[in-house]
Amino acid sequence: MAQEFPTQARVVIVGGGIIGCSVAYHLTKLGWTDVVLLEQGQLSGGTTWHAAGLVGQLRSHANMTSLIKYSTQLYSELEAETGLATGWKNCGSLSVARSADRMTVLKRTAASARAQGVDIEVISAKEAQDLWPVMAIDDLAGAVWLPGDGKANPTDLTQSLAKGARNRGARVIERVRVTGIKTKDGRATGVSTDKGNIAAEIVVNCAGQWARKVGAMCGVTVPLHSAEHMYIVTGKIEGVHPDLPVMRDPDGYIYFKEEVGGLVMGGFEPEAKPWGMKGIPDDFEFALLPDDWDQFEILMQNALVRVPQLETSEVKKFYNGPESFTADNNFILGEAPELKNFFVGAGFNSMGIASAGGAGRALAEWIVNGAATMDLWPVDIRRFAGFNNNPRWLHDRVKETLGLHYAMPWPNRELDTARPFRRSALYDRLAAKGASFGSKMGWERANWFAGPGEKPEIEYSFGKQNWHEAVKREMKATREAAGIFDQTSFAKIMVQGRDAATVLNRICAADIDAEIGRSIYTGLLNERGGYESDLTVMRLGRDKFLLVTGSAQAVHDADWIAKNIPEDAHVTLTDVTSSYSVLALMGPRSRDILAKLTSADLSNAGFPFATIREIDVGYATAYANRMTYVGELGWELIVPTEFTVGVYEALHEAGRDLGLADCGYYALEALRIEKGFRAWSRELTPDITPYEAGLAFAVSMDKPGGFIGKDALVAAKIKGKLTRRIVQFTLDDAAPMLWGGELILRDGKPVGEVRSASYGHTLGRSVALGLLHSEAGVDKDFIESGRFEIDLAGERHTATAHLKAPYDPKSERVKADSTELREAA
Numbered sequence: 001m002a003q004e005f006p007t008q009a010r011v012v013i014v015g016g017g018i019i020g021c022s023v024a025y026h027l028t029k030l031g032w033t034d035v036v037l038l039e040q041g042q043l044s045g046g047t048t049w050h051a052a053g054l055v056g057q058l059r060s061h062a063n064m065t066s067l068i069k070y071s072t073q074l075y076s077e078l079e080a081e082t083g084l085a086t087g088w089k090n091c092g093s094l095s096v097a098r099s100a101d102r103m104t105v106l107k108r109t110a111a112s113a114r115a116q117g118v119d120i121e122v123i124s125a126k127e128a129q130d131l132w133p134v135m136a137i138d139d140l141a142g143a144v145w146l147p148g149d150g151k152a153n154p155t156d157l158t159q160s161l162a163k164g165a166r167n168r169g170a171r172v173i174e175r176v177r178v179t180g181i182k183t184k185d186g187r188a189t190g191v192s193t194d195k196g197n198i199a200a201e202i203v204v205n206c207a208g209q210w211a212r213k214v215g216a217m218c219g220v221t222v223p224l225h226s227a228e229h230m231y232i233v234t235g236k237i238e239g240v241h242p243d244l245p246v247m248r249d250p251d252g253y254i255y256f257k258e259e260v261g262g263l264v265m266g267g268f269e270p271e272a273k274p275w276g277m278k279g280i281p282d283d284f285e286f287a288l289l290p291d292d293w294d295q296f297e298i299l300m301q302n303a304l305v306r307v308p309q310l311e312t313s314e315v316k317k318f319y320n321g322p323e324s325f326t327a328d329n330n331f332i333l334g335e336a337p338e339l340k341n342f343f344v345g346a347g348f349n350s351m352g353i354a355s356a357g358g359a360g361r362a363l364a365e366w367i368v369n370g371a372a373t374m375d376l377w378p379v380d381i382r383r384f385a386g387f388n389n390n391p392r393w394l395h396d397r398v399k400e401t402l403g404l405h406y407a408m409p410w411p412n413r414e415l416d417t418a419r420p421f422r423r424s425a426l427y428d429r430l431a432a433k434g435a436s437f438g439s440k441m442g443w444e445r446a447n448w449f450a451g452p453g454e455k456p457e458i459e460y461s462f463g464k465q466n467w468h469e470a471v472k473r474e475m476k477a478t479r480e481a482a483g484i485f486d487q488t489s490f491a492k493i494m495v496q497g498r499d500a501a502t503v504l505n506r507i508c509a510a511d512i513d514a515e516i517g518r519s520i521y522t523g524l525l526n527e528r529g530g531y532e533s534d535l536t537v538m539r540l541g542r543d544k545f546l547l548v549t550g551s552a553q554a555v556h557d558a559d560w561i562a563k564n565i566p567e568d569a570h571v572t573l574t575d576v577t578s579s580y581s582v583l584a585l586m587g588p589r590s591r592d593i594l595a596k597l598t599s600a601d602l603s604n605a606g607f608p609f610a611t612i613r614e615i616d617v618g619y620a621t622a623y624a625n626r627m628t629y630v631g632e633l634g635w636e637l638i639v640p641t642e643f644t645v646g647v648y649e650a651l652h653e654a655g656r657d658l659g660l661a662d663c664g665y666y667a668l669e670a671l672r673i674e675k676g677f678r679a680w681s682r683e684l685t686p687d688i689t690p691y692e693a694g695l696a697f698a699v700s701m702d703k704p705g706g707f708i709g710k711d712a713l714v715a716a717k718i719k720g721k722l723t724r725r726i727v728q729f730t731l732d733d734a735a736p737m738l739w740g741g742e743l744i745l746r747d748g749k750p751v752g753e754v755r756s757a758s759y760g761h762t763l764g765r766s767v768a769l770g771l772l773h774s775e776a777g778v779d780k781d782f783i784e785s786g787r788f789e790i791d792l793a794g795e796r797h798t799a800t801a802h803l804k805a806p807y808d809p810k811s812e813r814v815k816a817d818s819t820e821l822r823e824a825a
Helices: 018-029 062-082 100-116 125-131 154-167 208-216 293-306 308-312 352-369 391-405 427-432 468-480 500-507 551-563 590-595 641-658 665-674 710-719 780-785 812-821
Strands: 008-014 035-039 093-097 121-123 142-146 171-174 178-184 187-193 196-205 224-234 246-249 254-259 262-267 315-326 332-335 342-346 435-440 443-449 482-486 491-496 519-525 531-541 544-549 572-575 580-586 612-617 620-625 634-640 660-663 724-731 743-746 749-760 765-773 788-792 795-802
Touching (some): 018 035, 018 154, 018 342, 018 352, 035 154, 035 196, 062 100, 062 154, 062 352, 093 100, 093 125, 100 121, 100 142, 100 743, 100 749, 100 788, 121 125, 125 142, 154 171, 154 352, 178 196, 196 208, 208 224, 208 342, 224 391, 254 293, 293 308, 427 435, 443 468, 443 660, 443 665, 468 660, 482 641, 482 665, 491 500, 500 544, 500 551, 544 551, 544 634, 551 572, 580 641, 590 634, 590 641, 612 641, 620 641, 634 641, 641 660, 665 749, 724 749, 724 788, 743 765
Parallel strands (some): 008 196, 035 171
Antiparallel strands (some): 093 142, 121 142, 178 187, 224 262, 224 315, 246 254, 254 262, 435 443, 519 531, 580 634, 724 765, 743 749, 743 788, 749 765, 788 795
């Protein structure tokens, strides 16, 4: 007898592709059995069924790698649990290099894999051919071999996950179309369907390429766009056997896997073909798009170079199945900032099969625990804002992001499409001065300034790039005279109301209940004691606080704070990012320059470090915050947008004879790393505590009322021993360039990875901040007694570890800043 259609459930999941089924499977595994999964057609009928099924473990972020390592483990065990085959085969994978630069990438990949505990081997072209005998190798420089990688059958895997969920009580219902999302008081409360309404505590949007449409039903931004993804299946080819590894040839934009004695060959062309501009038809089930051999031509030509036998092989089937892609080639996970209890798992960029096991578990844990259980920032839904959902922008950006799978991952690589997007008031003036712009959270930001005869365009390489000398000039100006940085992209949040001080003091780790006019650096910690963000809180009035945080964090931080404001508290939160520009005036002559434009007392006594005042600057009235991210005397001028150009012009007029220079973000990054200042999403993450980061001074353990994360820090203090710690390094050799992600070795054994790196021109060598790990403890003795090396694309370079920043400003004018900042390490 057929079961009645449910009218309520604890969780309703929208979408029966592999991610929806994985979320259902993992929720039931965690004990939440009152789960209903709704699929508008049949399971896997959207994009899952035509996926190629490649499972490559390694990603650039350690936690993303760990999600896929979990996927491989799950897929290998699932059949034994459910009795349904998954097609999982641990056949390993090869990636080959056609150029010296790609070989450098693979060697960097190998070092990163060792840092993350992934089994990998750098091998010759001939050794690669021994593993994959049907390929030509005349043009290859080498390869890497990952024995733990594999492949799976997407439809079988989806059915197996669904059965595992059903076995523990979940209901999986096909042929039900969700027509609306029910909400009340800012929360999701259920779904409307063509078969009736279902009330629910939690709604999960796993609707694949329909996820943007489902989000739009309730005002939630899910910025993804479909693009055509093509591959062919051949007849039998001599030399192709069932255990043949997956093979990727990124310089040719192509991949191969074995299927029934033949090959599946597909790829990611440099300029993709977006699809579904007018929306995705609801009945697009187990459907394909027309063959497009013209679009496929670049992939086919490259495949014939790699596998000459394809010339005479039968093409049995041409698959052209659309898949959804995001603006940065990472998937979307987490609770929507616009609507409580509404979660999203979508936008898997042709990596859904590899990611689904780990991503489904991570999302299920987030739902059950009420917060993420690990650092998921690369895929966090809150890295996007409403403006990222613009359909024309998404269409143009996705043309490029599909190709990023196999594009050369140059250091500091910038995306070219759908730009410029967000511009500060100074954009045209900085462009006229030779600014080379990068993009963050959509903002066009000056990375460096080209000098006379130089072009403001990046020439990518793994060595010193063409802007090396320009950044040297900018760093020298900041260290010896003054630099001006347009940091308008900083996110700015105004928190006001009768209870603002009390509420913020519980959310912030430092004591922010200070006198009006104080500026306090603090972390926002989670219950595990890890950093959800680090920011500056400026007390403008008794009930008025301005928070300035990183460019990428506006949505994330506003959401974190809002979710931690008690419902009965008298507090309002407003994103005022667009209302103010930020001009950072930094360097030993900054006081002399600013003094020409203001009547304010700028002396150490009259304007101490960590103070914010409203002052006159030329004709404008602006906030001046005495704070530094470069380790020099300086002020961040927070200027109403309409006064920005006037303040900028006045500063340059005043600084003309004092050495003032325009400076960009590359110089800023190098200056902060020289001083050992930490950055969120690099050294500070939801998995790293203030003790591990060396920032205990910015935590007020004894303030009244405590703060979120205090219990975890108390427990860590009782434990005593730190097994992880952020440490600063300089290379002993002045020549090599570090970029981040490199492996750190102590006495020849892997102990960590570089989180941030740059060339420190003040120090005359590369400087880095790395996370070290040792179960025996990472203390002063561990650091001082070890011999450290950093693996740079397979070459080991000796490095010196520093417990105190190797750069310290000598000028007496900035001693107050140096003392009050306190050495982070």
